[in-house]
Amino acid sequence: MTEPTQRTTFPAQGNRIKIADKLFGAATFFGAAFLMVVVLVIAYQLVTGSWAEVGKDGTAFFTGSDWNASAEKYGALPTIWGTLLTSLIAILFGGLTGVAISAYLVELAPKWLFKPVSFLVDLLAAIPSIIFGLWGREELVPYLRKGVYPELKSVFGWTGWFGTENSPIVGNGILTAGLVLGVMIIPTVAAVTREMLLVVPKTMRDGSLALGSNKTEALIKVQIPYAIGGILGGLILGLGRALGETMAVTMLIGNNPVLSKDLLGPGATLASLIATNFADATNNTRTALIGLGLVLFCFTLAINVLARYLVRRVRQRSGLSA
């Protein structure tokens, strides 16, 4: 009597499994498609939202050196300049620091330092941007204004990059924003460098040490060259983070979109100008601000793709999956 029941339930169960699997496949596909749609919608909205302005001005939008919302003159160049300059300062300051920390922790430092220092550096990544901005404005800016920038101006003022003849030193400015950004990207760079140095095969380091090199020489001549692609990727990833960082910069840069090489003076970045002006902008200005968003999106897109390609190449060479 058992046979017929089996025959009747088996195909039915098989059908149920098939249906459940189909639904499961469809549901996960929906999740993946949603993710895709979000990216496409962002790109679409940025292009169509800014087209009225970008399409009208053409390349003049990107190369125009004058941003004056009340006169409806929209040139993106000052904010692009501010973005690149702050990010460059950040990468020089924070990027090198991040690489140095990780190289030191992985190879040179005593073992017991590795965990606590890594933990603290990672903690830096967990602190919201707005708190960096608040701290920067309340503590760092007054200190820099009184203690550091006057000295910097008197020593390096002749280069033209650090203060001009008759501009007062306010403390807010491109250099301040760049320095804080630098601190903010340290954890990103340090984490990638750490991982990249840890995947270098131990045999390579041991071989170098066996040939009589000391730890520093093994690090500089063997391990870092092996992982250099990934470390560069980490630096570029940090650069991408610096380009898009909004709140800390907004509170520290002074938000004055002018084209100037004075690092102690105010400037503006793409993100900071959008953050401060978007909510109560006129329709035309809002269109132009979305255009700035489009520029920012393209920058970060290109940079992230490049960085992840570099990191993935090192991982694959070391036999790890992407």
Next chain:
Amino acid sequence: MIRVALYGIPVLLAIYFLALAVSPWETRRKLRQGFAYFAGICGALIALIPLVFLLYHVIVQGLPGLNWEFLTHAQMPAGKAGGGYFNAIVGSLVIVGLAAVIGVPIGVLAGLYLSEVGKGWFANAIRFLSEVLTGLPSIIAGILGYTLIVMRFGFSALAGSFALSALMIPIIARVTEEAVRIVPQQLREASYGLGAGKFRTTWSVVLPAARSAIVTGVILAIARVGGETAPLIFTALGNNGVVWSPMKSMSALPLAVYTDAGQPYDVNIKMAVTGALLLVLWISIMNVVFRWLAAKFQPRLA
């Protein structure tokens, strides 16, 4: 002091390179070794000194204001003493909670698709777009929320949640993909061997094995978007009243900190620092929970 450093650092570097140039080979190696240690320690100090000063500032300046009134009263108009951040706390809970409701299922499903279902060029395209979305500047997520929702329905918490979920989805998708991928293939094969289909296998075998890693990833993502301000400035906008409806403009902790920090009054700045302290506490508690979970539920499948 600073002037000494400005002149001193180049001079010291010059002396170092000069010493490198004139000293014999063995001394030169030792000098380089010493310099590498010095640079590493300097790097660690550059990272940790701001961290210490920042935490010290936020705790010392913020702690006196952290009292019962701060937690249970709404914000006062700018310049007035008293009141608290109750409206912002409620706002953060509603906005981030809603973002999680949108972002977590989508992120987990997308991660499952990438590891269990999808193959070929389409899965690769999704993986690429997920990376693109990971690097998305948060301010652009704000523009997304604005153009999609605010332009049709006005400023609302929902627009902010939507913007935040765009930041959450790629993080959760990646964590899920990685967590599910390290589940051993034998477990799946055993499940298939017992006659289970793909859904039953994933639901009853793979997901439980990867659960702790996914949960910690979700908490990490929530902690991360909980501190985001930029996507909320022109979506949730801010509101001094206590609001529960997601269709209205609403404040959030980081947003209240930002607006208060921009006021010219001392009382507001003090509130902002206390708010910042609350934010740091919230995020570090989330992070501690995250680390504790990660340690407690180490995947037993190596």
